[in-house]
Amino acid sequence: MSEKQVPYRYEATTPLSEVVARFSRLEAGEESGEDVRVAGRIMLLRVQGKLAFATLRDWSGKLQLFCLAAVTEDFEELTRANLGDWIGAEGEVVRTKRGELSVKVARWSLLARALGGFGDKWRGIHDPEVRLRQREVDLWANEGVRERFLLRSRVVACLRSLLAERGFVEVETPVLHAIPGGGLARPFVTHYNSMHADFYLRIALELYLKRCVIGGFERVYEIGRVFRNEGIGPKYNPEFTMLEAYQAYGDYLDMAELQEHLVAGAAKAVTGGTRLSFEERELDLTPPWRKATMTEVIAEVTGAEVSLEMGLAELRRAAARLGVELKERFDAGQVMSEIYEKTTEPNLWGPVHVMDYPESVSPLTRKHRSKPGYVERITPVAAGRELGECYSELVDPVDQRARFAAQAAEREAGDEEAMVTDDDFLRALERGMPPTGGIGLGVDRLVMLLADVHHIREVLLFPALRPEPVQSEDGGRFEGETKPS
């Protein structure tokens, strides 16, 4: 087969799905009289003496190649192709006697050799080790994988276009932060040689985007990767994609409306409607979504009365009755939030906007306009999971300074995830930030919901994995881990 030269390009091929669509009405045994050029991978090959059938697959779909010794150039070679070989083929579109639409191959080119196939041709590859470490194999070997990533791409494109329709401008802000801010999480640390200083991979987009608002971007957003130094799990990957958007002159209710507009719009874009099936239950994402306070939803799910007004001691008793474990240092807000997260959120099917969070768990959020101790924060919940966050943003530099101080105290008390005071950000706030609403949306989780999958790695092309053990005998230089000394 080596006598076949691999060309540098292959002229104007037609996507297989297009061929299928265009000739759908061809009758069994009929010849169209039209030639096409197609390209893809040979996934199956059925050789039958002087004729052969191959199943060709490309990004768009699949189609049969019908090869005859009398018609097809280099027929013998074609029958010796490997499963997985990329080939380009040219010939007339026909439907076989048995009714299978095919290209009757006249000429063909080998485009790439595949050494090693794509697993069991019926069952594919199940080994998660291969599926995740060699995703390029998984994409061919297993049904539905490609479609899921196509869906992800459509979701992201849809979010961008919905935001653009409303006048939002997309920006890109730094990933390397001198101070990790905008969220509560432990960061990854890295080192900047020429500055002789440690830097952090961002844990949120928030602070820079707010500075964009202060700088006059009235509607601004970023879709970007953030990094949190925590374990891997069905819903967790150390790097994930966040959408954050900020809208000057808006409050958290405006942002809740935007949030459901985006989620419902994405659902419509990929499933055709706003009612979908998740974990074999129906989920109706049609706006507007119900709104309820945290106190109300806790009462609905647990029957217990829980609010900041009861005071810390009473809240702790309520937590004990509900079997929620608490840390010593928790204040009233943290206790309430913990009760909600442990007992209520997982049981909310929704979608529902859970509103009015305690202030102490929301250090960047504006105080509630009428309820002391609370902030204007909404978490949209669907299928027992948070889809994102909506805020009336804290714009008062004096209050913000006080919140940072409170976080510093938390940190002193041993909370490694508490925020660090960011003076650059405070200085920016002092220049004046208009009333602003903000949202955060976990893109990976949204895709999980829309694709009805239950593990984040099914929506990440290359999920985080432990580095592969080094096997090279020449002592590879790029081992992930430091050699034991």
Add this chain to the structure above:
RNA sequence: GCGCCUCUAGCUCAAUUUGGCAGAGCAACGGACUCUUAAUCCGCAGGUUCUGGGUUCGAGUCCCAGGGGGCGCACCA
């Protein structure tokens, strides 16, 4: 990080329940075949049973340690 489970041919899986010659289908390789659809038929090969140690006359199987993976828990979105 802690607990439970798991690792057998390139792939998907077997191997009589405290142990007795490591097997099948697909893929690969050789052959037959002019309408196949996971083509079929004949033939031929294919193994450090994750690694290292131990128990035993004998270990894929039992024990210990290590590694990878999975699932829970914890932290977080």
